[in-house]
Amino acid sequence: GENVEQHPSTLSVQEGDSAVIKCTYSDSASNYFPWYKQELGKRPQLIIDIRSNVGEKKDQRIAVTLNKTAKHFSLHITETQPEDSAVYFCAATPYELNTASKLTFGTGTRLQVTL
């Protein structure tokens, strides 16, 4: 089955700096890579996702890059703000049409944005 590794486990940055979280996956059939943000005591929420036919995707201060050859993908947050403080999870799945997306999650990165 799929195995997803995520680094670092904790990350502390100053407000306004950039943050980068990296994930690697093992199954070359994986083609869907979402990133979820989970605030303390809350549910995970999708912040951005990318499919294997795209190398990069941006949404305001958040971007995700994918390197299929190396089997790794990364989350980039620019101009970090205190409200970005949360745990971030990457995930991967070999998604097929008309089937459930059985996500394999990384172990999470706790991002702390300090003033």
Added chain:
Amino acid sequence: NAGVTQTPKFRVLKTGQSMTLLCAQDMNHEYMYWYRQDPGMGLRLIHYSVGEGTTAKGEVPDGYNVSRLKKQNFLLGLESAAPSQTSVYFCASSYGHPSSYEQYFGPGTRLTVT
């Protein structure tokens, strides 16, 4: 729309007791999932369903059973709870259309087994 809801929010069980967690969604999603979240281990898929009347095993199914008698509900059962099942349980649902693979999560149920 309430989205995905879970009942109960908290529960404490003694070893050997049984219980059922209820997940409900009002988005007419075909696919539903149960995950458990443990410190340092991310979310792991327990069971999932691709439609009413169907269930399938995920990554960590042992000790759990599920049922999906109605499209909007997905039940997770623990027949004989063990301390190793202490965790936060999240239900999720997804539409499954190629335009959106997003999974929507419920608020979670914190279960402690003593």
